[in-house]
Amino acid sequence: MNATLLTVGDELLDGDTTNTNARWLAAELAERGVTTERVLTVPDETDVIAEATRRYSERFDAVVVTGGLGGTPDDVTMDSVAAAFDRELVENDLARADVERHLEAIADDYPELNVDVAAEAAIPAGSRPLRNPVGLSPGCVLENVYVLPGIPSEMKGMFERVADEFDGDVDSRYLYTEEPEASLIERLNEVRERFGVRVGCYPDREAGHNRLKISDSDGEALAAAEAWLRDRVVLSG
Template identity: 90%
Template sequence: MNAALLTVGDELLDGDTANTNATWLAAELADRGVTTKRVLTVPDETDVIAEATRRYSERFDAVVVTGGLGGTPDDVTMDGVAAAFGCDLVENDLARADIERHLEAITDEYPDLNVDISEEASIPAGARPLINQVGLSPGCVLENVYVLPGIPSEMKGMFEEVADEFDGDVDSRYLYTEEPEASLIDRLNEVRECFGVRVGCYPDREAGHNRLKISDSDGESLAAAEAWLRERVVLSE
């Protein structure tokens, strides 16, 4: 299974907000054996969101879109996803009921909160609503596109509701060495060519070592590649 991540928000492109959602989601997908093939950040523009969603939906098994949900003028992600599939936004009964419950629960804390419930509860026609257990704005699933909030706590909570739908077969092994990266090039090329695995070297200057990562969907090839490297690389603890 492969996936693409589409993060939405001018604040990400302006550098006002760190894109922690993409890093967290990529790690979660990797833990489930899913290969993230693309990570793209787009502005709060309906046509750009629509084009990227449509293109990635056609090319990858799953697309996870985060950010741009809510009632402010720049929250146009649902519009973009709807446009990608040529459908309208319609009020969803389950989403509306959850929003009403949430608003009732916080009415004492925010007595003057003015929310257009119908607009907040609107998702692309035919989409499956994803209830927001932490915040207000619902997400949805439309075909192979998962739309999640941009607020990290809300995004994480909603992803957990659909996490079981992401199931790949890629596994990874990690080795650590203090050998210089440049001296490892020939051996890394050789292990990739011999066993057909993906291999990467990632320096960690604070820890004082290089992290070698080997990945593959074939357990035997992965184990053989790991054993080969263990015999030829000076490993650190």
């Protein structure tokens, strides 16, 4: 299984925010053996979000969209995902109940809050609502597209509810060496060709070593590649 991440928000493109959601989600997917094929950040523009959603939905097994849920004018993700699949936004009963419950819980803190509940509880027709355990805006699943909030605590809380739906078979092994990257090239090329595994070499200057990573969906090839490297690289750490 492979996936893509579509992270929505001008604040990411303006350099106001670091895309920590992408790393968190990618790590969660990797832990489940799922390969993240692309991470794309787009502005809060309906056409751009809809086009990217449609394209990724057709080409990859799953698309996780984060950001741009809620009621302010820059929150256009739900509209965009609906447009990507030619659906209308419709109020969802389960989502509405959640929105009302959340508003009740925060009513004392925000006595003058005036929320358009129907708009907050609207998700694309035919989609499955995803409950927001921490915040106001619900998410949804439409075909292979998962729509999650952008606020990290809300995004994480909602992802956990669907995490089991992501399941792949790619495994990885890490080796650490103080050998310089340039002198490792031949061995890294050879292990890749010999066992067909994916190979990465990442310098960690602070730790003073290079991190080698090998990945594959074939456990036997991966184990053989690891053993081959262990015999030929001076390992550290």
